[in-house]
Amino acid sequence: MRILSEVDQRIRKLNEMDARTDGEYVLYWMRWNRRATGNHALAFASDLANRLELPLLVFENLDCEDRYANDRRHTFILDGVAETASAIRKLGAGYQFHLAHRKGEEPRDWRHVLAGAAAVVTDDFPESVDGKLPKFEVQAFAVDASCVVPMSCIETRCYAAYSIRPKIQKLLAEYLRPAPVVKLRKRFAGAAEKLPDVALVQCEIDHTVPPSTTFHGGRKHAELHLERFLENRLRRYTSDKNNPSAHATSDLSPYLHFGFISALEVALAVGRHAKEHKLMADAFLEELIVRRELAFNFSRYSKKVDSLDELPEWARATLDKHRKDAREHEYTVKQFESAETYDDLWNATQKELLLRGKIHGYYRMYWGKKIIEWSPTPEEALATMIHLHDRYALDGQDPNTYGNILWCFGLHDRPWNERPIFGMVRWMSRGGMDRKTKVGDYLKEIEYLERTGKELIA
């Protein structure tokens, strides 16, 4: 009983319909949480299937609709499909995956799959990032399986970490527990459908962005990263997290973004190590939960996440006041994209994005601040950052990423000394990077990665 009430806050009815009595199964449309374990949406769908005495069918798909759809993201997603399929089928549910090859192509059998559903469950995600969900002609639910503390528990927009932190802390005891494991009572009948043969060349996507040199998709790789973090990195986390060449962070953001692993699963795993590394765990959980969920809160209460409109008033005013300030260096999107600035550290961070598909969190702040400094206007700087993330980052198009990018413009931050271009928005300098991080080691690492396509330290 407890479990159900606990799950309630995660569940949003998408309409007032009843389950269809002639339905053959409950359908879970897996979109943001591509995993078979630790998934509240899957758990709710399973529970619903049991209550209706029906089997469960999981439908996952990948289309070419995103204008930035490319080999990198497609590969990362497809890496995980066989694993997900086998794990879902082991639960006794059906699993279908559809890969669209053309833009505008409706998932094969989608109408047919929908027509057989007594009810539909899908992942809940902030609409400013997710877009509008289709109208379902059948009972439908959206479940928040992304946040540790469900987004709906925080009923106001929060202006900074300090305002969401106590709210989350208070609810953590209730929500920091594993997603329920639900045993399906009815097996999905019928032979397992063959997974699609993957021929990326045939997909109508951008083939000029190659797969990441470093990150492979799927549950197994997510778990390997988590294990490596717990074994080798967590104990150094607070001292080294802002020194990229020390590799003390989890590198889990691509896996969290595609839902191969959940923040809750990571938090619980870190919690089990917390006795030995209490302070480290606290610092990590602050970022994994408080700051990540502050970003979800921002997306949830924003109309647009890719604009400066939602910045605090002081930030918009101060950036506007300095709009016409002279730029000592100014670059075009193309120059940024191909890492052609005068600053070797900045160029290396951009190359990290081009090659690994992800920039270390600390250097990403520097990367963003410099794009503001070297762009003709704040609006163009924002557009450049979003373009580069959309195109190259495996953790792009995520509430967390929009939060990180807009932080560079003052979101969730406070004013500081007024200076050119930035006004009172916090500034970061190359001197600071040289002082606080081992820039030389990082440059070597990226140079090696660029030359060989391999990581210097495996």
Added chain:
DNA sequence: ATCGGCTCGCGCAA
């Protein structure tokens, strides 16, 4: 090396 000031406004105590 360390420290205070910078500057605004939310959120809570009173």
Added chain:
DNA sequence: TGCGCGAAGCCGAT
């Protein structure tokens, strides 16, 4: 109504 303090810093004074 007042007050403390804050998403990751910088700079200049000591």
